[in-house]
Amino acid sequence: MARAGLDKETVIRKAAELANEIGYDKITLKLLAEHLNVQPPSLYNHIKGIEELQKEIMLFGWRQMDQAMTDAAVCVSGYDALEAICRAFCKYATENPGVFNAMLWYNKFESEETQNATKEMFSIIYKAFTMLNISKENSEHLIRTYRGFLEGFALLVNNNAFGNPVSIEKSFEISLRVLIAGTKALEGEK
């Protein structure tokens, strides 16, 4: 029978890879099984079903994003740190469109696991704000501002929503300038 030697981690990594290559919503267990040289039912030894697979792709992505953002913030401080974190987010999201797509649906699977996956990560941004003399309350709100922009911008990029030939990189840089200028206006408040 020539055992394939799969485990959960391998299955998820391959699914993530496939998602980036052919698109998140094109993934089927049949296709994934083919790419792992296995029959579809065999996957059930490692995952409960397609829903769990999707959840695992999402968690996998947020773990990697966490890592990328943390890495970006070492040995940097102030607004430079904030910028570096934002760039890391955008880079990961646009280089992994399939996985990022999965990451957007936190709540399709209500669970503490899901909540914690992102809460932990965005505490990095929170930390950056407190270094900048932004009040605790304003930081809570600002995290949402930044999260909103970052997720939305990456989503639009991944969907080719920006039709015209204007440089996307430049748009991102100007967006950062805008956000940071606006953030500075909140320094020391309340």
Added chain:
Amino acid sequence: MARAGLDKETVIRKAAELANEIGYDKITLKLLAEHLNVQPPSLYNHIKGIEELQKEIMLFGWRQMDQAMTDAAVCVSGYDALEAICRAFCKYATENPGVFNAMLWYNKFESEETQNATKEMFSIIYKAFTMLNISKENSEHLIRTYRGFLEGFALLVNNNAFGNPVSIEKSFEISLRVLIAGTKALEGEK
């Protein structure tokens, strides 16, 4: 045989309604047919299949969004207009979560139709910028900033991604303050 008297518009409106009620990804032709008191194959007299239905829900949403944003901008000017447009976006998106979900995937269906659906609409924001002494080039970039934030923020709200009890309305207001303060910093430039 008691004809149901459907037409494309009715089918799409009901699908949009259903999407808002039970969630975009829960929609099936079977379910939609039930709600229209019809057998599933009968729907094919009005739509080509589930993909076209999804595209039509998306276009339907963007048309309504266009209307809501335009309405918000009449008889207002300057930064007030910009704010009003943003609030209208957020309001429609969060009050119509199922339809908004469909609206996010422009490019699942590549077509001029799709591109035009949003291009036309965001020209309202563009117009607002030119009134504010923002250069043409910066306006192009700023539209992307605002689109990114608005779509991302609404997406996060709709997915309950904001775990803590901090007021979402207040977060949105502060976000607008930040964006507008940042936008003012670009006035007159280049």
Added chain:
DNA sequence: TGACAAAACTATTCGAATTAGTTATAATGT
């Protein structure tokens, strides 16, 4: 070496989308 758990398999069921082919209804023109 024998027993057991893990990981693969085959065969089957289920449900949703879709297609083919048919029939009834409503609108149109004479």
Added chain:
DNA sequence: ACATTATAACTAATTCGAATAGTTTTGTCA
């Protein structure tokens, strides 16, 4: 008013993917 025709519904059947049940093989460990 009646014949014609297009439309909009139907039933029946096919396809495809997910999922389950039950079986066989493989590897590990007492």
